[in-house]
Amino acid sequence: MTTAKPSGPIPPEFAQQLPVEAWIERAGGTPLFVYDLAIVAARIARLRAALPAGVDLHYAIKANPLPDLLAAAAPLVDGFDIASVGELGRALGVMAPDRISFAGPGKRDEELDAAIRAGVTLNLESEGEAARALAIADRLAIRPRLAVRVNPDFELRGSGMRMGGRASPFGIDAARVPALVKQLIAAGADWRGFHIFAGSQSLDTAAIAETQAQTLGLAARLAEAIGAGPPLVNLGGGFGIPYFAGDTPVDVEAIGQALGEQLDRRDAALAGSRFAIELGRWLVGEAGVYLTRVIDRKESGGETFLIVDGGLNHHLAASGNFGTVVRRNYPVAVASRRDAPVDEVATIVGPLCTPLDRLADKVALPTAQVGDVIAIFASGAYGPTASPSAFLGHAPARELLIGS
Numbered sequence: 001m002t003t004a005k006p007s008g009p010i011p012p013e014f015a016q017q018l019p020v021e022a023w024i025e026r027a028g029g030t031p032l033f034v035y036d037l038a039i040v041a042a043r044i045a046r047l048r049a050a051l052p053a054g055v056d057l058h059y060a061i062k063a064n065p066l067p068d069l070l071a072a073a074a075p076l077v078d079g080f081d082i083a084s085v086g087e088l089g090r091a092l093g094v095m096a097p098d099r100i101s102f103a104g105p106g107k108r109d110e111e112l113d114a115a116i117r118a119g120v121t122l123n124l125e126s127e128g129e130a131a132r133a134l135a136i137a138d139r140l141a142i143r144p145r146l147a148v149r150v151n152p153d154f155e156l157r158g159s160g161m162r163m164g165g166r167a168s169p170f171g172i173d174a175a176r177v178p179a180l181v182k183q184l185i186a187a188g189a190d191w192r193g194f195h196i197f198a199g200s201q202s203l204d205t206a207a208i209a210e211t212q213a214q215t216l217g218l219a220a221r222l223a224e225a226i227g228a229g230p231p232l233v234n235l236g237g238g239f240g241i242p243y244f245a246g247d248t249p250v251d252v253e254a255i256g257q258a259l260g261e262q263l264d265r266r267d268a269a270l271a272g273s274r275f276a277i278e279l280g281r282w283l284v285g286e287a288g289v290y291l292t293r294v295i296d297r298k299e300s301g302g303e304t305f306l307i308v309d310g311g312l313n314h315h316l317a318a319s320g321n322f323g324t325v326v327r328r329n330y331p332v333a334v335a336s337r338r339d340a341p342v343d344e345v346a347t348i349v350g351p352l353c354t355p356l357d358r359l360a361d362k363v364a365l366p367t368a369q370v371g372d373v374i375a376i377f378a379s380g381a382y383g384p385t386a387s388p389s390a391f392l393g394h395a396p397a398r399e400l401l402i403g404s
């Protein structure tokens with residue numbers, strides 16, 4: 001048997017035998033993403049219990065914008081963060097406009113127009129965008145809700161995706177923020193505060209707490225320079241989830257505790273502010289599983305390949321081509337043989353004609369045959385909507401929400 005490479009930790013909620021054939025039948029076939037709302041709701045409840053009073057919880061819907069999931073999650077969180085006019089349409093159906101905020105560089109005039117008409121908060125990403133938003137609001141004769149996204153002068157340590165501390169297309173360099181906010185206030189806009197997002201996918205509890213402290217410090221300095229307190233300080237998020245062997249979860253209770261202490265001694269300039277944490281992946285990532293059926297098995301060069309009916313066209317992240325430098329294995333199982341002994345090493349590939357289409361590389365599994373179902377766990381965030389579904393023209397993956 002070839003030497004196996006490790007795979008990531010299976011979330012405890014999926015440790016047991018799963019009714020995968022029943023889910024597949026309900027959805028009409030494979031490949032299929034299944035998301036368990038009960039897991040999402042439990043996550044939200046756990047985080048709310050951990051967060052201090054005065055801290056709202058927002059869901060960054062780009063992590064998983066499935067309409068059924070948005071409808072079910074909306075009453076459980078305080079707001080949605082969106083990043084396009086398409087997401088605006090999905091969010092408006094289920095969330096009050098004054099609880100929606102719209103970030104993202106390169107908002108088009110039509111997007112600014114739609115957001116201002118709807119009454120959502122725009123997180124402004126540049127001075128140019130601010131000028132266009134003010135002009136559009138003026139033409140519409142609507143007082144716009146405008147917050148400023150700050151490019152912080154620090155970054156979240158241990159972050160998979162760094163979004164601060166250097167030249168960046170995201171946000172406005174901290175030093176230039178006070179002048180812009182004063183201009184917004186002078187123009188009569190409803191200034192909503194700051195959006196400060198320093199990174200994503202960090203598993204380093206201490207680093208997250210330290211970044212929150214730095215974020216509060218920066219918000220206080222900016223508020224003093226402006227001479228007005230921000231109604232809301234969106235502290236970003238960045239809580240990661242374990243994907244790979246050796247990854248350990250963040251300690252949200254410790255983060256909540258640290259944040260409570262930081263808020264208790266915050267600067268007077270932030271005395272009247274509310275705060276928000278915005279999370280995507282941490283809320284939904286571990287609640288999802290990707291199910292794909294074995295179409296063929298073959299031997300080549302002494303190795304076993306399982307060829308399955310779904311691949312990077314549905315699940316780019318599991319193939320290692322979305323935000324990772326070195327390809328490592330997601331948590332994986334033969335879902336139809338959970339109790340069988342582990343007796344072979346196999347590589348699981350999708351049906352696309354590219355060597356990139358590899359869902360698991362040399363993993364130790366029970367022997368799987370044609371017709372067996374492979375489960376890739378930790379697949380609830382950045383799945384179908386973060387994958388090149390048009391590549392090679394296969395049908396899109398099915399998606400099923402359970403636990404509601």
Ligand SMILES: *Cc1c(COP(=O)(O)O)cnc(C)c1O
Pocket residue numbers: 060062063081103197200201236237238239278279280281282381
């Ligand atoms: C992508 C994004 C998020 C969500 O990040 P996760 O890693 O999924 O929690 C939150 N805020 C902003 C501004 C983002 O761009």
